[in-house]
Amino acid sequence: MLQQAFNGLVGGAFYALLALGLAVIFGMLGVVNFAHGAFYMLGAFGSYVLLDSYGVNFWLALIAVPLALGAVGVALERLFIRRLAPLDPLYNFLFTFGLALILQDLVKREYGVQSQPYPRPSALGGSVDLGLFTYPAYQVFVLAVSVVVCGGVWLVLARTRVGMIVRAATERPELTRALGVDVARWVTPVFGFGVALAAFAGVLAAPMRAVNPLMGSDLIITVFAVVVIGGLGSVFGSVAAGFAVGLVSALGNYYVPSLSQTLVFILMAAVLLWRPAGLFGREEAL
């Protein structure tokens, strides 16, 4: 039972990182980034290719891959998303959705659909005695890193001027501009940062999950549910809901395996009936 809960938290760590990126992007740009799962997948593939072809180890990949994909995100925002933003939101939905399919198929063409192996970094190969049970060290590491990263992002949002601008622009972009803040200047870095977070989660996933072209699209549906449960655009809500959904699906998997696929969506429906704007969402934000 406790071990299941721990599994859930580790799974939730990925949901939280991905939902966090989606939430800041949605908040700041009003864009639902359907390509988010594809960047997660590219993060995992990026670290696989770096190791397989160039012998670059996990630790370096954990820094380099998010930076590189974050730069790709910056270019995408500058070249496409920014131009589509003044039009109907549907254009960016279609653009990011199409982009996800293209990226997925390009990887599929190159590597096929079978999973690629990625070894655990040697320093984290063993297991840790957590008192009540022993647990693979790598999984403990993933959970800790995710908590630290989410906490760090929260600190930046809560305590810095940039964070204040992001919060204000998320709540009321137009008014923030009318008060003299150049919101457009912050949009590109925020998008790049969100993409980098997805890539970071992908690199973290490589040693413990199957590295294959579909890993992003499998996961992202649940992440969308997480973001909706947390409240669209609510950063804190996304992270909290990420861990909560991880817990619920792990425990659900254990106790009612027949419902494991649908449980998250039952939870989402229940939350929406109770609070239409999500757990931490504000009604007017919709």
Next chain:
Amino acid sequence: MLRVDGLSAWYGEAQALRDVSLHVEEGEIVTLVGRNGAGKTTLLRCLMGLHPGASGTVRFLGEDVSALGPHKRARRGLGYVPDDRGVFATLSVEENLLLPPVRGVRGRGDGPEPWSLDRVYETFPRLRERRRFPGTKLSGGEQQMLALARVLRTGARLLLCDEPTEGLSPLVVQQIGGILREVKAAGVTVLLIEQNVHFAATVADRHHLLAEGRVVESLDNDEVLAREHELLQYLGI
């Protein structure tokens, strides 16, 4: 200070402003009076650069700002106080005050002195007490003070205030009147939307009556007071 020529604005097919021309001189308080839907709020939004479907020219301090985005207009000294006060729920009271950048840090030296945070807190002790609370935990009157103090802190030269007295108690309305007179004395110019014509006549110098997107009459204080009853009836208050 501000000159508007041939300003028209649309919401899709519906025209909200028709060829509006008006000017505001430095140090004046000018009000816009009119029924709901006359186009007052749209006019302020156009001046701020927030309305996408607008044509005509807006000159501020001699410069044509019609093509500039809202943040550039704000940095040139336009201070916007929206009709819902625009207090951020996700920002604390103090963060609400600190969000807009202070004008003048980029070398525009002249114009009224920006209010320091200390001065804001001395004038509105309640904001100091609540500075760590979310902005929207304040009462309506306090939120209005916050919205005003926020643009005064930037050193704005022309305040665009959208019905600052709406829904507030007479005591708070009086307080706001006092602040408007005080900032005027300090050299701040104000363009004010106001339905309370009596209040308007006590703080302002001139008045424009808007109807169906046009400026139909321009009045001075004596005319407003002499016609107060008629105007109130017209406004449906």
